[in-house]
Amino acid sequence: MVVVLSKGIKEADKAAIRRFLEQHGFTIREIVGEEETILGAVGIAQIDLREVEVLPGVERVIPITKPYKLASREFKKDDTIVPVGPVKVGGLRITVIAGPCAVESREQILESARIVRESGAVMLRGGAYKPRTSPYAFQGLGEEGLEYLKEAGEREGMPVVSEIVATEHVEMMRDYVDLFQIGARNMQNFELLKRVGAIGKPVILKRGLAARIEDLLMAAEYLLAHGTENVILCERGIRTFETYTRNTLDISAIPVVKKLSHLPILVDPSHATGIREKVPPVALAAIAAGADGLLVEVHPDPEHAASDGPQSLYPDQFEKLMRDIEALSPVIGKEMQHLPARRAAGSAAGVGSSAGGASRGAGAGAAGGAGSGVAAGGASGARVSAGGREGAAASAGAGVGALKVGFQGERGAFSEDAAIRYFEHDEVEAVPFPRFRDVFASVLDGSVAYGVLPVENSLAGSIHENYDLLIQNPDVQVVGEKKLRIIHNLIALPGAKIEELRRVYSHPQGLAQCAEFLSLHPHMEQFPFYDTAGSVAFIAREGKQEWAAIASHEAARVYGMEVLREGIETNPRNYTRFVVIARSGHAEIENPNRASLVFSTPDKPGSLFTCLKILAEKNMNLKKLESRPILGRPWQYMFYLDLELPSDLSAFDDALSRLRGESEDLRVLGLFRV
Ligand code: PEP
Ligand code: MN
Numbered sequence: 001m002v003v004v005l006s007k008g009i010k011e012a013d014k015a016a017i018r019r020f021l022e023q024h025g026f027t028i029r030e031i032v033g034e035e036e037t038i039l040g041a042v043g044i045a046q047i048d049l050r051e052v053e054v055l056p057g058v059e060r061v062i063p064i065t066k067p068y069k070l071a072s073r074e075f076k077k078d079d080t081i082v083p084v085g086p087v088k089v090g091g092l093r094i095t096v097i098a099g100p101c102a103v104e105s106r107e108q109i110l111e112s113a114r115i116v117r118e119s120g121a122v123m124l125r126g127g128a129y130k131p132r133t134s135p136y137a138f139q140g141l142g143e144e145g146l147e148y149l150k151e152a153g154e155r156e157g158m159p160v161v162s163e164i165v166a167t168e169h170v171e172m173m174r175d176y177v178d179l180f181q182i183g184a185r186n187m188q189n190f191e192l193l194k195r196v197g198a199i200g201k202p203v204i205l206k207r208g209l210a211a212r213i214e215d216l217l218m219a220a221e222y223l224l225a226h227g228t229e230n231v232i233l234c235e236r237g238i239r240t241f242e243t244y245t246r247n248t249l250d251i252s253a254i255p256v257v258k259k260l261s262h263l264p265i266l267v268d269p270s271h272a273t274g275i276r277e278k279v280p281p282v283a284l285a286a287i288a289a290g291a292d293g294l295l296v297e298v299h300p301d302p303e304h305a306a307s308d309g310p311q312s313l314y315p316d317q318f319e320k321l322m323r324d325i326e327a328l329s330p331v332i333g334k335e336m337q338h339l340p341a342r343r344a345a346g347s348a349a350g351v352g353s354s355a356g357g358a359s360r361g362a363g364a365g366a367a368g369g370a371g372s373g374v375a376a377g378g379a380s381g382a383r384v385s386a387g388g389r390e391g392a393a394a395s396a397g398a399g400v401g402a403l404k405v406g407f408q409g410e411r412g413a414f415s416e417d418a419a420i421r422y423f424e425h426d427e428v429e430a431v432p433f434p435r436f437r438d439v440f441a442s443v444l445d446g447s448v449a450y451g452v453l454p455v456e457n458s459l460a461g462s463i464h465e466n467y468d469l470l471i472q473n474p475d476v477q478v479v480g481e482k483k484l485r486i487i488h489n490l491i492a493l494p495g496a497k498i499e500e501l502r503r504v505y506s507h508p509q510g511l512a513q514c515a516e517f518l519s520l521h522p523h524m525e526q527f528p529f530y531d532t533a534g535s536v537a538f539i540a541r542e543g544k545q546e547w548a549a550i551a552s553h554e555a556a557r558v559y560g561m562e563v564l565r566e567g568i569e570t571n572p573r574n575y576t577r578f579v580v581i582a583r584s585g586h587a588e589i590e591n592p593n594r595a596s597l598v599f600s601t602p603d604k605p606g607s608l609f610t611c612l613k614i615l616a617e618k619n620m621n622l623k624k625l626e627s628r629p630i631l632g633r634p635w636q637y638m639f640y641l642d643l644e645l646p647s648d649l650s651a652f653d654d655a656l657s658r659l660r661g662e663s664e665d666l667r668v669l670g671l672f673r674v
Pocket of ligand 1: 101127131182183184185206236268271
């Protein structure tokens with residue numbers, strides 16, 4: 001049963017409830033949610049729920065109707081996020097675990113780790129004990145394989161996962177793996193489940209070859225009941241009459257599991273299909289269907305793999321798949337998970353010592369001029385700078401604890417979402433500000449470490465105010481970017497009905513982007529508001545049943561409102577690009593691959609052409625070019641450029657120094673990684 005506790009319950013009452021349940025043979029788990037705290041009680045005892053309901057401090061009691069209790073959504077309504085070292089599985093992330101079927105040698109797994117890490121995998125797989133159909137097939141390297149796997153993971157900064165096949169390996173393996181894998185053949189090896197569950201480490205549990213979804217959830221229940229709270233489910237295909245593929249991927253298991261359970265679910269497209277060529281399409285389908293990630297086999301030399309070669313991706317196939325997932329994830333409102341940036345070899349220890357790069361300010365080589373604060377300096381400093389996000393947090397007065405990130409708008413704003421997603425590895429305290437300029441001011445005075453600002457919408461174009469603020473604040477630097485799909489929702493008080501609505505509030509952009517929906521509902525009068533999330537807060541405050549707002553899902557959640565209609569934007573290809581700003585010199589991103597520049601050109605024929613030619617000659621790809629009037633200088637224009645940086649940054653340094661000679665007021669707004 002789930003016992004929902006009253007808000008502000010006294011500790012003594014809580015202890016009494018616990019005691020009562022324990023005396024009746026229940027095991028208790030306390031779950032502190034954002035809205036309520038519950039005690040989940042499971043056990044074999046039969047009890048009249050009314051006996052619990054009458055205890056002081058009990059708000060209500062909900063029976064769990066499913067045979068699996070701890071694994072069920074009834075027990076816990078929020079998604080479980082499973083931490084595995086720096087990786088978090090579940091929620092809004094897409095986690096890709098990759099590596100060979102089996103560890104075959106030290107060299108092979110080191111090489112595999114390097115390859116999959118380079119393409120963006122966040123965890124390394126590699127079997128050391130292989131449950132093979134034939135006793136004559138390669139059985140794995142055993143403990144020696146685990147040693148190599150651990151070494152490879154450490155080298156690349158990736159947690160590792162390996163399959164456990166026998167209870168007697170539990171103690172030995174716990175020191176080698178960050179995540180235990182229970183394979184399809186062992187899904188119902190209940191003694192193994194009990195022993196592995198009792199270790200308390202995270203476990204990935206694969207669906208058995210002939211297991212129903214309920215069997216999978218019951219197996220997960222064993223793990224949860226015996227101690228671990230961190231279980232990841234894995235759909236890897238089931239046996240059917242079909243023979244063209246090794247197994248049949250049950251893609252519908254993903255939404256079914258999502259509804260029944262709070263546990264994250266990954267998909268293994270490799271064992272599901274058994275054929276390399278089928279892996280990428282099936283993998284993308286799984287992500288589109290809502291899987292929290294993939295467990296995929298990749299081998300540096302699949303032709304010579306000791307096991308599962310035909311289904312192992314070549315490194316370049318894996319790289320392509322990762323790029324496709326990256327492109328797909330914003331469409332479904334998720335983020336590809338990345339490992340925290342690695343420090344460059346020989347990097348300086350602290351942020352203070354990162355003197356080079358675009359943050360050198362108006363130092364040597366600056367062109368000066370026109371009060372626009374020209375910051376110059378080469379890019380190569382970025383190669384030896386350190387710290388990135390952590391560095392800025394420490395030096396920008398955020399203090400210990402959460403990283404403070406400023407955004408414009410009210411709680412639940414799209415910018416807040418962008419901030420939380422960008423700083424996926426940090427505990428973030430998103431700080432709302434009324435105006436964009438307040439975000440700049442707070443970054444400058446150090447009261448927040450970073451700011452997150454929208455600069456461009458794929459339908460509506462640039463948000464010029466922020467570009468202008470970037471020019472006006474030379475001590476602020478762009479250090480990152482985040483693209484977010486903007487999904488608008490019609491939000492009202494719980495219980496409100498669309499037909500009965502009379503007014504709809506939102507930011508003018510929000511209203512404009514939902515024009516088609518609004519034209520089909522002319523009974524709602526449109527009221528522009530300063531902010532999307534603010535309009536939700538406003539209606540919540542006013543308590544008007546016949547008013548609605550257009551904003552994000554998150555805004556509805558924050559203000560306890562109901563989403564009446566999801567995704568009402570006219571064009572679903574609606575993305576906003578946000579930039580992350582920091583004080584110049586307070587955050588250097590390693591291995592930047594993007595630069596943002598701004599400059600003006602002399603008033604003579606071919607001057608812009610000359611500048612662009614320099615970039616063309618250096619083979620630098622232009623991602624954006626836009627002109628803007630220069631404030632206070634009528635009919636004169638600045639050009640904004642976003643460039644793809646080459647891996648050899650000295651080419652960019654050269655281009656910059658030549659550009660400086662041809663342009664005016666050149667400023668590097670920032671170097672960052674996308
Ligand atoms: C594996 O992941 O290598 C494996 C053996 O998978 P499954 O248990 O799904 O067959
Ligand atoms: Mn395999």
